Amino acid sequence: MTDFNLVEWRFERRLDPRPAARIVALAVAAAAAALVCSLLFIAAGASPRAAFAALLQGSFGSLRAAGETLVKATPLIFTGLAACVAFRARIWNIGAEGQVFAGAMFAYWLQHNLTGFPPFVQIPVVIAGGIVGGALYAGLAGVLKTRFSVDEVISTVMLNYIIVYVLSLLLLRGPWSEAGGFFEQTPKVDPDSALPLLFSGSRLHFGFLLAIVTAGLVQMLLTRTPLGYEIKAAGSNIRALEVQGTNTRRLILVVLLVSGALAGLAGITEVYGVHYRLKAGAITGYGYSGIIVAILGQLHPVGVVVASVLFGALLNGATLMQIKTSVPSALIYAIQAILLLFFLAGWAACNFRLRRVARA
Amino acid sequence: MSKIPRLSVRHLTKRFAALVANDDISLDVMPGELHCLLGENGAGKSTLSSCLYGLYQPDAGEIRVDGKTVQLRSPGEAIRAGIGMVHQHFVLVPGFTVVENVAVGTGSGWRLGRAEALSRIEAICSTYGISLNPHQFVGDLSVGEQQWVEIVKALYTGARLLILDEPTAVLTPEESRRLFAIVRRLTGEDLSIVLISHKMAEVMQSDQVSVLRKGRLVGTVVTSQVSRDQLTTMMVGRSVAAPTRAGDAKAHGETVLSVRGLTQLRDRRPVLDNASLDIAAGEIVGIAGVSGNGQDELFECLAGLAHPDGGKILLDGETLQAYSPATIAAKGVGYVPSDRFRDGLVADLDIGENLVLGQQWQARWRKGPFIDAAALDANARTAISAYSIAATGPSAPSRKLSGGNAQKVILAREFAKATRLLLCNQPTRGLDIGAIEFVHRQLLRKRDEGCAILLASEELDDLFALSRRIGVMFRGRILAVLDTKKATYDEIGSLMAGHRSEAAA
Numbered sequence: 001m002t003d004f005n006l007v008e009w010r011f012e013r014r015l016d017p018r019p020a021a022r023i024v025a026l027a028v029a030a031a032a033a034a035l036v037c038s039l040l041f042i043a044a045g046a047s048p049r050a051a052f053a054a055l056l057q058g059s060f061g062s063l064r065a066a067g068e069t070l071v072k073a074t075p076l077i078f079t080g081l082a083a084c085v086a087f088r089a090r091i092w093n094i095g096a097e098g099q100v101f102a103g104a105m106f107a108y109w110l111q112h113n114l115t116g117f118p119p120f121v122q123i124p125v126v127i128a129g130g131i132v133g134g135a136l137y138a139g140l141a142g143v144l145k146t147r148f149s150v151d152e153v154i155s156t157v158m159l160n161y162i163i164v165y166v167l168s169l170l171l172l173r174g175p176w177s178e179a180g181g182f183f184e185q186t187p188k189v190d191p192d193s194a195l196p197l198l199f200s201g202s203r204l205h206f207g208f209l210l211a212i213v214t215a216g217l218v219q220m221l222l223t224r225t226p227l228g229y230e231i232k233a234a235g236s237n238i239r240a241l242e243v244q245g246t247n248t249r250r251l252i253l254v255v256l257l258v259s260g261a262l263a264g265l266a267g268i269t270e271v272y273g274v275h276y277r278l279k280a281g282a283i284t285g286y287g288y289s290g291i292i293v294a295i296l297g298q299l300h301p302v303g304v305v306v307a308s309v310l311f312g313a314l315l316n317g318a319t320l321m322q323i324k325t326s327v328p329s330a331l332i333y334a335i336q337a338i339l340l341l342f343f344l345a346g347w348a349a350c351n352f353r354l355r356r357v358a359r360a
Numbered sequence: 361m362s363k364i365p366r367l368s369v370r371h372l373t374k375r376f377a378a379l380v381a382n383d384d385i386s387l388d389v390m391p392g393e394l395h396c397l398l399g400e401n402g403a404g405k406s407t408l409s410s411c412l413y414g415l416y417q418p419d420a421g422e423i424r425v426d427g428k429t430v431q432l433r434s435p436g437e438a439i440r441a442g443i444g445m446v447h448q449h450f451v452l453v454p455g456f457t458v459v460e461n462v463a464v465g466t467g468s469g470w471r472l473g474r475a476e477a478l479s480r481i482e483a484i485c486s487t488y489g490i491s492l493n494p495h496q497f498v499g500d501l502s503v504g505e506q507q508w509v510e511i512v513k514a515l516y517t518g519a520r521l522l523i524l525d526e527p528t529a530v531l532t533p534e535e536s537r538r539l540f541a542i543v544r545r546l547t548g549e550d551l552s553i554v555l556i557s558h559k560m561a562e563v564m565q566s567d568q569v570s571v572l573r574k575g576r577l578v579g580t581v582v583t584s585q586v587s588r589d590q591l592t593t594m595m596v597g598r599s600v601a602a603p604t605r606a607g608d609a610k611a612h613g614e615t616v617l618s619v620r621g622l623t624q625l626r627d628r629r630p631v632l633d634n635a636s637l638d639i640a641a642g643e644i645v646g647i648a649g650v651s652g653n654g655q656d657e658l659f660e661c662l663a664g665l666a667h668p669d670g671g672k673i674l675l676d677g678e679t680l681q682a683y684s685p686a687t688i689a690a691k692g693v694g695y696v697p698s699d700r701f702r703d704g705l706v707a708d709l710d711i712g713e714n715l716v717l718g719q720q721w722q723a724r725w726r727k728g729p730f731i732d733a734a735a736l737d738a739n740a741r742t743a744i745s746a747y748s749i750a751a752t753g754p755s756a757p758s759r760k761l762s763g764g765n766a767q768k769v770i771l772a773r774e775f776a777k778a779t780r781l782l783l784c785n786q787p788t789r790g791l792d793i794g795a796i797e798f799v800h801r802q803l804l805r806k807r808d809e810g811c812a813i814l815l816a817s818e819e820l821d822d823l824f825a826l827s828r829r830i831g832v833m834f835r836g837r838i839l840a841v842l843d844t845k846k847a848t849y850d851e852i853g854s855l856m857a858g859h860r861s862e863a864a865a
Contacts, residue, residue: 224733229720245686283665
């Protein structure tokens with residue numbers, strides 16, 4: 001009567017994914033990403049083996065290369081943490097890009113008036129400037145959201161555009177432009193304001209140390225403090241938090257301030273740790289990459305550090321890959337995107353399983 | 361029996377991962393039969409009806425309609441097989457007329473044959489004694505009338521078996537009586553009805569009852585041959601004592617809460633209309649009313665979630681100046697919201713964390729800048745044992761709690777907070793009998809401790825059993841506050857429908 005003999009496969013939601021399944025999914029995702037990347041390398045006319053070898057050598061092949069990888073990872077750790085704090089509370093701060101600019105600009109504005117002061121005055125001012133500048137700019141989106149119900153996705157993206165052009169204006173003809181200079185950039189900053197280098201023979205600077213310590217502090221904030229508790233609760237059910245007497249407007253504002261402060265630090269590590277001058281090229285792109293890093297790191301501070309180092313390695317290794325093989329270094333951005341997509345697919349797959357069921 | 365059953369379910373099994381929601385269920389519904397599905401929450405009633413309506417596909421078993429095996433892969437196929445369903449939440453377009461709501465999307469194709477639809481709807485209405493004006497907008501109809509539209513819609517598509525999912529949850533007692541009159545006309549015309557309910561008064565009106573417990577069919581019985589108590593015992597697996605008020609042992613004390621002329625407007629229409637009420641220490645005051653008549657707004661104003669547009673609230677004789685949940689909670693007020701998973705719990709926090717929700721900055725839960733995990737843990741252990749919360753421990757995730765256990769977590773938190781006043785909006789909604797019993801005992805205990813309690817419930821039985829006085833709400837007004845000892849069900853029922861009685865004056 002009925003065709004019970006027929007069998008079909010059906011996806012079902014797993015109620016509680018096992019940790020082992022997660023590890024398997026991650027491994028499969030990594031292998032699949034490597035496979036697709038290999039195809040890209042072949043398409044670019046290089047052997048995948050040589051390209052991967054060059055990537056690895058360029059990123060971790062020597063102490064100097066490894067140091068450079070960590071230099072590249074530093075701003076990503078900060079912007080990744082910025083996204084991590086906000087996204088956990090389900091506040092979609094897409095404005096880390098603009099907050100990086102704001103941090104760098106505010107720090108420069110404070111510091112360039114202090115030229116000549118000793119490092120123990122200038123460096124703390126630079127760090128505080130980065131924190132305050134980023135926080136204020138994110139706070140603007142926070143005020144728009146809590147006072148006027150402006151969606152933070154829209155406001156933060158728009159604020160990104162505004163500040164990029166404000167900086168351009170200040171550098172082009174404005175008071176910050178380098179006297180007699182041709183490029184849109186400030187003059188070199190006072191060497192006494194620069195973040196100190198950690199080792200000789202490497203560009204690795206104090207900012208990396210600051211990033212690692214900050215990651216630890218953020219982890220502590222999220223897991224052990226009342227604010228972390230509120231962030232977790234807001235990410236799950238902000239309405240219940242409000243019903244039980246928490247001022248959620250203030251919470252949203254505080255989360256954005258913290259998130260912006262973290263992003264602002266990325267601005268000063270690049271200006272005062274790597275380029276020693278303020279220019280758009282020094283600080284562009286980290287805000288958006290930070291979102292990818294945060295998602296790859298599963299919105300966990302330790303995961304953010306690991307993902308940042310991975311991305312730093314890709315960026316850093318790309319140069320050697322381009323020299324040794326014919327693969328253009330820009331392909332690295334495609335690789336980053338492929339990694340993200342496969343890992344997201346892997347995590348999504350963890351929550352499902354395939355089951356044989358009777359019935360046509 | 362010689363007749364072919366209208367619906368015949370054979371060995372139906374439905375699993376969700378490890379959970380067996382329906383385990384080998386077999387039952388028959390004859391033409392013209394009113395068949396009740398009775399069971400506690402989570403017993404598998406909804407899963408079974410979803411399988412019958414094609415929303416879920418059973419993993420094993422067979423469904424036959426009029427002797428023919430059917431495969432119900434979607435509601436569309438169920439409708440074609442002659443099965444109709446009236447959901448608890450109606451799926452109607454308020455801006456459409458009755459005719460449009462019935463005819464659109466119910467097999468009329470691209471063209472809407474209004475005249476033909478109209479005559480068919482009028483025929484259905486007159487056959488079954490349903491009085492509806494087909495040209496009225498659905499948004500202007502009462503809740504009871506909207507339900508009739510749903511029934512007409514199902515009949516319009518040719519349903520011979522109608523599933524009614526807790527149809528009286530949103531109705532006044534009078535509307536319920538009229539619904540059952542219609543149901544009887546339907547069965548008289550050989551239609552079969554599957555009624556899902558846990559209200560005993562309705563269940564007793566059916567022809568047969570199938571009792572489900574934990575996914576299994578306990579048995580199908582002829583209703584006239586069993587008593588309420590027997591059914592309850594079948595449903596719960598043990599006998600349950602009816603709630604008793606246990607006397608108003610303690611004399612009630614001074615007035616704790618005074619509500620004076622409370623008014624709240626939405627779109628310039630009052631949702632709370634000049635409502636006044638007093639509650640004394642050690643007194644439970646019940647709020648009766650069909651849901652949506654201002655109960656939620658009253659509670660939200662009292663809990664500080666909404667700002668009243670007029671009137672005032674006095675706590676211990678002091679007028680509240682600042683309306684915010686935090687300032688009101690600080691005055692010793694606990695609030696048990698009606699939607700516990702939306703307003704009461706954070707699913708991603710564990711039980712220990714949920715027990716201090718809103719108090720996360722208080723010094724007693726902190727150790728310097730950090731949350732005192734040990735204090736939370738100790739607090740949770742006490743609550744878990746005092747409220748017998750079924751959980752593995754303080755760090756058990758709240759996400760997996762059943763409705764009853766989730767409510768116990770909320771009660772533990774709010775009872776601890778409520779030193780003066782406890783606001784309980786539908787605290788037993790959706791709970792099974794065991795959990796309801798527990799909530800009642802806790803409310804009485806709290807009352808005996810001298811707490812003033814405002815209790816809203818859709819179950820008049822509960823209000824009569826627990827409260828000293830009952831206020832009835834209708835369209836934002838508190839029509840009357842009656843002494844429970846002198847009030848009758850009929851009196852309260854007619855006030856719920858908006859009729860002022862002499863006794864109310």
